Amino acid sequence: MKIIVGHTNMDLDCIGSMVLARYLHPDFVPVMSNLIHPSARNLYNLYQYHLGFVHSDELKKENITDVVIVDTRSFSRVKEYFDLFDSSQTKIEIYDHHIAEESDFPEAIIHQGSYGSNTTMLGLKLMENNIAISDKDATIALTAVFSDTGNFTHDNVSDSDFAVASYFLKFGADIKLVNNFIKSFRExxxxxxxxxxxxxxxxxxxxxxxxxxxxxxxxxxxxxxxxxxxxxxxxxxxxxxxxxxxxxxxxxxxxxxxxxxxxxxxxxxxxxxxxxxxxxxxxxxxxxxxxxxxxxxxxxxxxxxLEKAITAKDIMTSNVVTINENWSLLEASVFFEEKNISGAPVVNDKGDLVGMLTLRDIMNGRKKNQMSLPVKANMKTKLITCSPDITMREIENILFANGIGHLPVMEDGKMSGIITRSDLLRFLQMI
Structure with a gap:
């Protein structure tokens, strides 16, 4: 007997993976766990007869020659099945997107990849082989992808997750049913x-x-x-x-x-x-x-x-581009264009921070025909600064609460760096 199993307490992604694995391994029988996650019960109850999963008790009488495992590579999560038969000679093949985990099956063939959903990996293999699926299985698979990617909002979402979602829709996945199946609380x-x-x-x-x-x-x-x-x-x-x-x-x-x-x-x-x-x-x-x-x-x-949180000092630009308070507004405008910047700290002849000038200030000066006046006549003097040890969460709050795009970093009374919204955006894309 050849079987397909997923982890205990089967969730939507596990069920979706098992459904698609059956297309890749048509002579394998899917076996259900003794536990079904609450998030998957509604879907399982509706499609129970269509799924055709056999109960694990039926494995006791069988000689299991091949096992396909989906959505895990941990023995403890499939132990309920392996306790029922002698697996010493069993061939094992695994489809699992938990790439950071070590496998408990050293002899197994492992298919893996960095995807938001494990179902995505199997969906890609169906696409590669031009395998058509039923509308019911397409709905189950799309539900799995939506669920495990947090409606495509989790950090590990890949373009492949979107690609297989489109593939499932092509074969008649019902988005209304998907929306019903992924509700947060079922109990x-x-x-x-x-x-x-x-x-x-x-x-x-x-x-x-x-x-x-x-x-x-x-x-x-x-x-x-x-x-x-x-x-x-x-x-x-x-x-x-x-x-x-x-x-x-x-x-x-x-x-x-x-x-x-x-x-x-x-x-x-x-x-x-x-x-x-x-x-x-x-x-x-x-x-x-x-x-x-x-x-x-x-x-x-x-x-x-726990590693220390990233602070202002970690992401600030140390080589700060500044302008002098005695420059004309026209000189500052040309300088901004040359440097391709939208704002800069203003310093006096001693190098002390005395203000901030932005493109908006220059535009206001141009409207008032003040381009020949010195920068200090148009700059903002009410400065908002920060220390080098504040966290990114605090930086984000300061920038958005005050509606500013440039935040000078001060240390011992001197400007040691600057943080812009672009710096913050780069950081947010990294975390």
Whole structure:
């Protein structure tokens, strides 16, 4: 028997990957997990008979010769299947977009790539081979891509994700059904939990990073917690969030993390807790340990190991282009054009910062026929500056709250650099 399996607690991307894998491996049988993620239950219930997934219990009587694994390369996440048969001679092929994780299957053939959705990888292979799919499977696959890319807003979204989405629409994917399937909360308890956690959030500044923590004790395990943390993450907009959920029966603790920054790598942070996932979306399950102790260890790890947040000094332009207060406005205008800049700090003959001049100031001077007047007659003298150690979040707030595009960086009373909106934009594209 040849089978297709995905990770335990199958989510939408896992199901979408299994559906497309069946086109690439038509003689393989898809096997369902004992757990289905709440976000996928509605879709699974609607398409249950179409999907035709067999129950894992049916593997007990079979000789499994080949296994295709999708959306994971971790043995612990497919253990429920492999416990049911002797896999010593089984050939394994993996389709997984978690490229930062090490494989627990050293002999396996691995297909991998940097895509927002695992379903995208299989969709590309269908496109390469001109394989047509049914409208139902196209809808399932498109739902998977929308779900795992956060409606194409996650940082790991690639042009390939858009390409396969177009491919699925070509084969009749129903966008109205997709919209219905990707709603955040499927269970009433998720909404109640969301409001309870929102009232107990703790913000901490760790090495310049604004991080939200939430600790919540529950009597027994519950599914759909990641959707709750994701929603809070989007609303509160921290640099990172960690939801720590402790269950009494059985005693275990789940850590769910989300990050916006490359230097808050969740894979590295949750690795000591046995976790995995993506650098900006990961989770971990810790068994037989008090929840508060897990929370303490997490906080300690972050305090000791988290890299310092990027500051003004890291992104500022040190070689600052300045103009003299005694130049005429016309001279400043020509200088701006030569340097292709939209503004510059104004200094006196001693080199001290005394003002700021922008293209808007020059345009106003031109309208008033003041181009022969000195810069100091038209410059802004109410200066907004910053220190070199403020964080990017603070810089962003200063620029936009004051409607300015140039922020001089001052150190010991002297201008050591400048930050522009272009500098900020380059940084935001990097994180």
């Amino acid at each position: 009433e308890y998720q909404l109640s939990l969301f409001h309870e956690i929102m009232n107990t959030l703790v913000w901490q500044n760790i090495k310049g990073h604004q991080i939200i923590f939430s600790y919540y004790a529950m009597e027994k395990q519950a599914a759909g917690l990641a959707a709750v943390i994701e929603e809070i993450f989007n609303i509160e907009n921290p640099d990172a969030i960690f939801g720590v959920f402790h269950f009494e029966k059985p005693q275990s603790t789940v850590i769910i993390g989300r990050s916006r920054k490359n230097n808050i790598d969740l894979i590295e942070i949750l690795k000591p807790f046995g976790g995995g996932g993506h650098p900006k979306a990961a989770s971990a399950l810790v068994k037989k340990e008090e929840g508060r102790e897990v929370f303490r260890r997490l906080l300690e790890f972050l305090t000791l190991n």
